[in-house]
Amino acid sequence: MALKKVGILTGGGDCSGLNAVIRAVTRAAIIQYGAKVVGIEGGFEGLISGQTQELTVRRTKDILTLGGTILGTTNKGNPFEYREMEEDGSIKTSDYSDKAVETFNALNLDCLFVVGGEGTLEIGYEFFKKGIPVVGIPKTIDNDLEKTDYTFGFQTAVQVACDAMDRLQTTGRSHHRVMILEVMGRNAGWIALEAGIAGGAHIILIPEIEYKIENVIRKIQFRKKGGSPYSIIMIAEGAKEKGGGTIRTQEAKTRLQGVEKLGGVGFYLAKLIEKQIDLEVRTTVLGHIQRGGSPNSFDRVLGTRLGSFAVDAAAQGKFGTMVALKTPDIVLVNLKDLAGKVRTVSVNSQLIRCAESIGINMGREAM
Numbered sequence: 001m002a003l004k005k006v007g008i009l010t011g012g013g014d015c016s017g018l019n020a021v022i023r024a025v026t027r028a029a030i031i032q033y034g035a036k037v038v039g040i041e042g043g044f045e046g047l048i049s050g051q052t053q054e055l056t057v058r059r060t061k062d063i064l065t066l067g068g069t070i071l072g073t074t075n076k077g078n079p080f081e082y083r084e085m086e087e088d089g090s091i092k093t094s095d096y097s098d099k100a101v102e103t104f105n106a107l108n109l110d111c112l113f114v115v116g117g118e119g120t121l122e123i124g125y126e127f128f129k130k131g132i133p134v135v136g137i138p139k140t141i142d143n144d145l146e147k148t149d150y151t152f153g154f155q156t157a158v159q160v161a162c163d164a165m166d167r168l169q170t171t172g173r174s175h176h177r178v179m180i181l182e183v184m185g186r187n188a189g190w191i192a193l194e195a196g197i198a199g200g201a202h203i204i205l206i207p208e209i210e211y212k213i214e215n216v217i218r219k220i221q222f223r224k225k226g227g228s229p230y231s232i233i234m235i236a237e238g239a240k241e242k243g244g245g246t247i248r249t250q251e252a253k254t255r256l257q258g259v260e261k262l263g264g265v266g267f268y269l270a271k272l273i274e275k276q277i278d279l280e281v282r283t284t285v286l287g288h289i290q291r292g293g294s295p296n297s298f299d300r301v302l303g304t305r306l307g308s309f310a311v312d313a314a315a316q317g318k319f320g321t322m323v324a325l326k327t328p329d330i331v332l333v334n335l336k337d338l339a340g341k342v343r344t345v346s347v348n349s350q351l352i353r354c355a356e357s358i359g360i361n362m363g364r365e366a367m
């Protein structure tokens with residue numbers, strides 16, 4: 001089909017590489033199909049409010065290396081369950097999805113590119129079911145989306161976490177301390193595992209494997225007795241002690257907030273260790289530093305490939321789909337096969353076997 005006018009929005013938490021995708025979609029739509037490109041601002045919020053901007057080759061010319069998203073994003077603002085605070089502090093939930101469809105129709109768009117993680121793509125699929133021709137593009141630093149080898153943003157986040165590990169190694173060794181690095185990853189430990197291996201962690205704790213504190217202590221003692229009185233621990237924010245729960249900075253979900261805030265597990269672990277071992281412990285929380293800044297070359301290339309392929313998919317009328325990396329190709333998968341699914345690290349995977357085989361302690365029995 002001829003593409004005359006297409007729209008793109010970015011939803012959910014940001015990550016490095018979003019602008020590379022926006023640029024690729026814009027350029028491919030204009031250069032290959034002579035289409036106009038509309039950027040919808042603030043994720044799905046822009047479909048409710050109608051706030052948009054025109055995207056051109058010139059507008060996107062310097063954004064390949066830029067972190068964040070020039071369109072803005074939010075991990076609140078689901079049009080199907082839109083929460084607003086009333087004057088008396090109570091929360092009103094409304095369904096603005098028809099309003100969003102109206103905006104889409106009024107913009108006269110042939111297609112909507114939805115760039116996001118699992119939550120955003122699920123909303124995209126709901127809009128597809130309401131008649132909007134959607135093509136999804138997978139992003140998240142967490143790398144926890146099904147049906148794609150990698151999401152863009154992940155490799156950059158791993159590099160940031162790895163650089164932090166390198167720095168903790170030198171100061172930890174100098175002071176004979178246990179250094180803990182807490183990274184993102186609420187359900188999936190991909191960042192912790194890959195950056196932990198890359199950064200020479202001695203212990204890596206991920207949400208998929210409940211850790212026993214005695215195993216962690218045994219590893220630190222083992223290293224101390226062997227003449228290395230320091231240890232570097234990588235922990236994902238969603239890691240859980242055996243029999244315990246997820247550590248949160250807030251008990252309940254803030255009422256208007258999209259996702260529950262995790263965090264603090266590194267400090268929790270530090271307290272457990274300090275009680276049992278005569279070494280100083282220090283915790284660093286890397287937080288949103290993992291999400292900001294310029295994408296690395298892998299994410300620039302992946303984002304560009306996904307964006308360009310998404311435009312071709314739209315031109316072929318292949319809607320209700322998501323573009324995905326199936327190395328070495330980019331392929332199309334169905335959005336309906338992704339709904340509600342999170343790809344976690346398999347506890348029997350080669351990656352974990354590899355870590356344990358070289359002596360990294362994963363919080364379970366093996367040393």
Ligand code: F6P
Nearest residue numbers: 013075141142184185186259262
């Ligand atoms: O989904 C990506 C992610 O980075 C999670 O790992 C993290 O828990 C969450 O976003 C934090 O999001 P925010 O603080 O932006 O709400």
